[in-house]
Amino acid sequence: MNLIxxxxxxxxxxxxxxxxxxxxxxxxxxxxxxxDSAREDRxxxxxxxxxxxxxxxxxxxxxxxxxxxSLEDQHAVKYSDESGxxxxxxxxxxxxxxxxxxxxxxxAGLQQIKNKVVFGSLEYVYLDPPGLEFSARIDTGARTSSxxxxxxxxxxxxxxxxxxxxLRNPQTDEIIEITRRLRRYVKIKERGNxxxxxxxxxxxxxxxxxxNELIDFTLENRSKFKHQVLIGRNLLRDLAVVDxxxxxxxxxxxxxxxxxxxxx
Numbered sequence: 001m002n003l004i005x006x007x008x009x010x011x012x013x014x015x016x017x018x019x020x021x022x023x024x025x026x027x028x029x030x031x032x033x034x035x036d037s038a039r040e041d042r043x044x045x046x047x048x049x050x051x052x053x054x055x056x057x058x059x060x061x062x063x064x065x066x067x068x069x070s071l072e073d074q075h076a077v078k079y080s081d082e083s084g085x086x087x088x089x090x091x092x093x094x095x096x097x098x099x100x101x102x103x104x105x106x107x108a109g110l111q112q113i114k115n116k117v118v119f120g121s122l123e124y125v126y127l128d129p130p131g132l133e134f135s136a137r138i139d140t141g142a143r144t145s146s147x148x149x150x151x152x153x154x155x156x157x158x159x160x161x162x163x164x165x166x167l168r169n170p171q172t173d174e175i176i177e178i179t180r181r182l183r184r185y186v187k188i189k190e191r192g193n194x195x196x197x198x199x200x201x202x203x204x205x206x207x208x209x210x211x212n213e214l215i216d217f218t219l220e221n222r223s224k225f226k227h228q229v230l231i232g233r234n235l236l237r238d239l240a241v242v243d244x245x246x247x248x249x250x251x252x253x254x255x256x257x258x259x260x261x262x263x264x
Contacts, residue, residue, distance in 0.1 A: 118240065
């Protein structure tokens with residue numbers, strides 16, 4: 001019996017080892033195939049990533065080339081504007097001369113640059129009302145022109161808002177009273193003030209050189225300033241340029257009649 005049992009045990013172990021060997025032989029090719037498939041998938045993913053990056057680099061390079069061309073075109077246009085050159089006709093680089101000398105101020109004090117009048121940092125302006133000439137500061141940093149108002153009173157007339165204000169006659173230093181229709185309010189924030197100040201706006205006719213316009217003025221007490229009138233961009237825009245190194249390049253005819261009957 002023991003011999004038979006030992007033989008049976010030996011046969012069982014041999015058969016078990018054979019089965020394990022068979023299973024191992026069948027499994028290895030399958031695992032190898034799986035590993036090859038996973039490796040191939042990773043290679044495909046990497047190739048797709050490289051292609052995507054390459055496409056992004058090509059697009060970025062094209063954008064850089066376009067930006068470079070745009071900057072070169074802008075530089076060429078700016079250089080052309082500064083030099084005053086026209087592709088169709090050559091023009092002199094300097095301003096016109098008179099009798100072989102550099103251009104001097106004419107009686108009107110006007111010079112044209114690209115069809116725009118040139119003003120200095122200070123100019124004489126004619127206001128109607130009151131029909132007087134004032135020395136004004138020309139400020140391209142101000143959006144709206146400003147006018148001195150020593151005293152200011154708001155009231156209604158026929159249900160419409162009006163404002164009465166005073167300023168000084170620049171020739172006699174007398175106080176002048178002006179009444180104008182109140183158009184609107186604007187908020188102005190001065191340096192050092194945390195809260196913006198609300199100022200009334202009126203419309204006045206102003207003559208500056210060859211420009212004659214009806215524009216808005218904000219009213220404020222400009223007694224602390226040297227000039228009662230400040231001309232801002234609402235008059236200068238598209239019409240004039242400012243040379244801050246010059247003063248009083250235009251001259252207002254003091255004998256000129258008032259510019260019509262300007263309504264309040």
